[in-house]
Amino acid sequence: MGHQVNPKDALSKPSSIGSSVIPIINKLQDIFAPINGGGELHSRVQLPQVAVVGSQSSGKSSVLEALVGRDFLPRGCDICTRRPLVLQLENQPAEEREWGEFRHLPGKRFYDFSQIRREIQAETEREVGYNKGVSDKQIRLKISSSKVLNITLVDLPGITKVPVGDQPSDIEARIRKMIMAYIEQEACIILAVSPANSDLATSDALQMAKEADPTGSRTIGVITKLDIMDRGTNARNFLLGNVVPLRLGYVGVVNRSQEMMGLLISCLFEMGLDDGIGLLEEIGNEKGLVM
Numbered sequence: 001m002g003h004q005v006n007p008k009d010a011l012s013k014p015s016s017i018g019s020s021v022i023p024i025i026n027k028l029q030d031i032f033a034p035i036n037g038g039g040e041l042h043s044r045v046q047l048p049q050v051a052v053v054g055s056q057s058s059g060k061s062s063v064l065e066a067l068v069g070r071d072f073l074p075r076g077c078d079i080c081t082r083r084p085l086v087l088q089l090e091n092q093p094a095e096e097r098e099w100g101e102f103r104h105l106p107g108k109r110f111y112d113f114s115q116i117r118r119e120i121q122a123e124t125e126r127e128v129g130y131n132k133g134v135s136d137k138q139i140r141l142k143i144s145s146s147k148v149l150n151i152t153l154v155d156l157p158g159i160t161k162v163p164v165g166d167q168p169s170d171i172e173a174r175i176r177k178m179i180m181a182y183i184e185q186e187a188c189i190i191l192a193v194s195p196a197n198s199d200l201a202t203s204d205a206l207q208m209a210k211e212a213d214p215t216g217s218r219t220i221g222v223i224t225k226l227d228i229m230d231r232g233t234n235a236r237n238f239l240l241g242n243v244v245p246l247r248l249g250y251v252g253v254v255n256r257s258q259e260m261m262g263l264l265i266s267c268l269f270e271m272g273l274d275d276g277i278g279l280l281e282e283i284g285n286e287k288g289l290v291m
């Protein structure tokens with residue numbers, strides 16, 4: 001049994017303590033993090049982190065981006081999370097520009113967040129190829145900014161039922177095992193993401209979270225896609241915790257959708273505002289948004 005740090009204690013310490021402790025925790029995480037995923041997913045030292053779990057395309061990466069306040073994760077229909085991404089956010093009040101640094105590219109600072117997205121994609125492909133392959137080998141990224149909280153977040157591949165591309169026939173079992181290795185740790189806070197346009201009663205995220213955290217003491221329920229909620233979806237009752245009670249409760253979110261951006265661009269086009277489209281793209285590039 002490894003040494004455990006209570007995540008709620010660690011995350012609620014005053015920022016002055018947090019700012020001195022977090023870089024040390026991040027260093028420890030790097031030291032104890034497995035270089036090769038296979039077989040030795042976790043070290044015996046358990047450090048506090050927040051893992052985002054849910055079915056494929058439920059909105060996990062979008063929730064993480066909202067927490068960071070930047071768009072930098074590969075997202076969309078065909079592009080999904082295929083390796084665990086460990087995101088160490090470090091609050092540096094004196095930092096004028098935000099930057100990211102990958103563990104596999106030490107010393108190289110990325111100031112352009114669309115480059116970060118490209119590197120995540122490229123590093124995924126280097127390990128698992130181009131055809132939907134999935135691996136438990138982590139990608140580790142540190143983001144240093146004056147605007148983030150000191151926190152470590154983990155984006156995990158989404159639970160999928162049907163193997164596609166290079167995925168093995170037991171892909172669902174493999175992904176579940178990979179997720180479980182993170183969320184069963186007592187020092188892990190689970191963000192269980194379920195989209196409101198699907199049946200919340202059969203949410204994979206809530207089922208897995210319950211398995212790992214039966215008392216619901218370290219799980220936060222996140223209901224995404226409230227803007228496209230199905231008729232009859234009992235999201236309100238879920239959000240109130242009446243269906244699956246969680247001590248840390250639920251949050252409902254509406255993230256930016258591909259459709260919304262597409263609609264905005266076509267509106268500008270219809271209005272003959274070609275300049276507007278250019279401007280939007282410029283702002284998007286600057287902010288690292290996918291257009």
Ligand SMILES: Nc1nc2c(ncn2[C@@H]2O[C@H](COP(=O)(O)OP(=O)(O)OP(=O)(O)O)[C@@H](O)[C@H]2O)c(=O)[nH]1
Nearest residue numbers: 056057058059060061062080081158225254255257
């Ligand atoms: N309408 C709407 N679309 C959303 C919302 N959140 C996410 N999306 C869209 O849903 C799609 C999937 O979102 P992601 O954040 O990539 O989902 P994910 O769970 O990380 O996906 P995987 O990594 O493939 O498992 C993207 O096209 C998002 O733009 C939301 O609140 N409302």
